[in-house]
Amino acid sequence: MLSYAIFSGITLGGMYALVAMGLTLQYGVSRIMNLAYGELVIVASFIAFVFMTALGINPILGLLIIIPASFVLNWVIYRILLTPLVARAKNRGMLEVDSILATFGLLFIVQGVLLVWFGGNYYSYDFLNNAVNVFGATIAANRLVALGFALVIGLGFYLILTRTRIGTALRAVAVDPTSARLVAIDVNFASCFAFALGGAMAAVGGVLVSMFLTFSTSMGVVFTMKALIVVIMGGVGNILGALIAGLILGVAESLVATYVDPGLTIAVTYVIFLLVLLIKPSGLFGRATS
Amino acid sequence: MLDIKNLSVSYGKHAALRGVDVRVDRGEIVVMLGANGAGKSSLLKACAGLVPVHDDTQINLSGSNLTALSAHKIVEAGLALVPEGRGIFGELTVRENLQLGAFAKRARVAEKQNLESVIDLFPKLAERLDQAARTMSGGEQQMVAIGRALMSNPDILLLDEPSLGLSPIMTGDLFKALAAIRKTGVGVLLVEQNAHQSLAISDWGYLIENGSITGQDTAKALQSDPAVQKAFLGLGAA
Numbered sequence: 076m077l078s079y080a081i082f083s084g085i086t087l088g089g090m091y092a093l094v095a096m097g098l099t100l101q102y103g104v105s106r107i108m109n110l111a112y113g114e115l116v117i118v119a120s121f122i123a124f125v126f127m128t129a130l131g132i133n134p135i136l137g138l139l140i141i142i143p144a145s146f147v148l149n150w151v152i153y154r155i156l157l158t159p160l161v162a163r164a165k166n167r168g169m170l171e172v173d174s175i176l177a178t179f180g181l182l183f184i185v186q187g188v189l190l191v192w193f194g195g196n197y198y199s200y201d202f203l204n205n206a207v208n209v210f211g212a213t214i215a216a217n218r219l220v221a222l223g224f225a226l227v228i229g230l231g232f233y234l235i236l237t238r239t240r241i242g243t244a245l246r247a248v249a250v251d252p253t254s255a256r257l258v259a260i261d262v263n264f265a266s267c268f269a270f271a272l273g274g275a276m277a278a279v280g281g282v283l284v285s286m287f288l289t290f291s292t293s294m295g296v297v298f299t300m301k302a303l304i305v306v307i308m309g310g311v312g313n314i315l316g317a318l319i320a321g322l323i324l325g326v327a328e329s330l331v332a333t334y335v336d337p338g339l340t341i342a343v344t345y346v347i348f349l350l351v352l353l354i355k356p357s358g359l360f361g362r363a364t365s
Numbered sequence: 366m367l368d369i370k371n372l373s374v375s376y377g378k379h380a381a382l383r384g385v386d387v388r389v390d391r392g393e394i395v396v397m398l399g400a401n402g403a404g405k406s407s408l409l410k411a412c413a414g415l416v417p418v419h420d421d422t423q424i425n426l427s428g429s430n431l432t433a434l435s436a437h438k439i440v441e442a443g444l445a446l447v448p449e450g451r452g453i454f455g456e457l458t459v460r461e462n463l464q465l466g467a468f469a470k471r472a473r474v475a476e477k478q479n480l481e482s483v484i485d486l487f488p489k490l491a492e493r494l495d496q497a498a499r500t501m502s503g504g505e506q507q508m509v510a511i512g513r514a515l516m517s518n519p520d521i522l523l524l525d526e527p528s529l530g531l532s533p534i535m536t537g538d539l540f541k542a543l544a545a546i547r548k549t550g551v552g553v554l555l556v557e558q559n560a561h562q563s564l565a566i567s568d569w570g571y572l573i574e575n576g577s578i579t580g581q582d583t584a585k586a587l588q589s590d591p592a593v594q595k596a597f598l599g600l601g602a603a
Binding site: 240243244246247250251253254255256257258259260261262 | 413414415435436437438440441445446448452453454455456457461464465466468469470472513514517
């Protein structure tokens with residue numbers, strides 16, 4: 076029972092970390108505080124559901140379509156909805172505030188469309204639902220697959236950010252956008268690219284989560300909140316911090332759900348979050364000054 | 366060659382620069398002397414595309430019109446700015462800062478040679494390559510900033526108060542490095558408070574006051590000009 080709780084916690088935590096990495100990218104590089112972020116996670120979950128149940132395309136194959144499609148969709152969202160805000164913002168703080176309002180509106184549009192199509196019920200589908208034995212715990216194969224993909228994509232993302240020229244350029248924009256322009260980085264393009272890439276990470280998270288969790292049209296806000304908590308807890312802009320914070324939350328939630336009461340998972344999330352902020356206000360791996 | 370004609374910059378109603386003409390040739394160091402708020406930084410920022418200029422301003426660099434370009438394209442055209450306060454990426458390592466300097470397409474071909482010549486110029490950086498830039502001393506950070514600008518393979522290098530906050534020894538090293546950079550054929554436009562040392566290494570100097578050029582001459586002539594001595598060199602006050 077303990078190993079099951081820990082394993083399912085790690086799986087859940089891996090999803091949180093993956094989803095949070097995308098939000099880190101959108102916030103850190105593009106300075107867009109995307110309140111509709113979780114909605115895009117859920118949209119991907121529903122698309123995976125439609126692919127599987129109506130078209131017979133399994134979610135792993137579905138990723139091949141969903142990743143590029145979500146990248147393009149987020150690119151378009153940035154160009155149409157957010158570029159005017161970027162153009163008029165006198166500084167990044169102003170952009171942050173404006174983007175909160177704009178994406179708050181986007182949240183309701185996306186949620187409204189989902190509600191019209193799918194209603195308020197919980198959805199799930201069967202994919203690799205056979206049991207597998209891992210370290211004495213019986214785990215559904217879909218959880219293993221989801222965790223595996225989260226690890227590979229998270230690691231790949233980390234390597235791109237730290238080992239490639241374009242990744243280093245994205246980090247440079249996050250650190251100092253004015254100086255980034257002085258080294259020939261097109262900051263507008265980089266912001267758009269980071270936003271689109273972050274949106275694609277959200278979609279991957281949505282597809283992977285849908286393989287083993289039930290989901291509904293109103294669950295987006297939960298993912299936005301969890302992702303925000305993970306980002307802040309890990310230290311804003313810190314990828315490794317997001318990974319560890321995600322895992323801590325996932326395992327803690329899973330342990331509490333198994334041994335105490337499933338209704339307390341949100342409560343324990345906030346208790347841990349507040350404790351971290353009390354002890355280290357800039358997050359686990361954050362620095363007080365920037 | 367950088368040719369600035371009739372450069373005017375305003376912030377709202379406040380005119381920071383009024384019709385300034387400045388020329389910098391390759392292989393020379395030009396220094397811009399002036400008090401705080403005279404418009405020196407605005408001049409450099411305008412060249413780098415960081416602040417908007419008036420419509421009748423012309424800034425040409427080897428044939429391309431910089432006023433029509435955005436900041437990142439200006440680097441591609443061959444102009445690199447080391448901004449006031451250095452503007453290095455503190456969270457990134459020295460190596461990453463230098464690599465980013467070569468982000469411009471014009472710099473990619475010669476990236477390796479440029480990195481070697483930056484290390485030759487600032488040997489201290491060699492042992493610090495994998496250190497986060499923010500953990501270094503002010504002088505070392507200035508080396509990173511200048512090194513990063515040189516990595517873009519510029520024709521013209523602009524420096525905004527590079528000696529600010531440096532120890533006298535560091536400042537001496539810095540000016541020696543600038544003289545070495547001139548030898549490679551790069552043109553340097555320097556904004557400085559430290560008139561004494563900057564005039565000593567410069568070829569030409571401009572005096573700027575309230576957004577206008579009030580005088581220009583060879584650096585040598587400016588060094589012995591009584592008005593300059595009084596205003597900037599702390600000599601001959603009477």
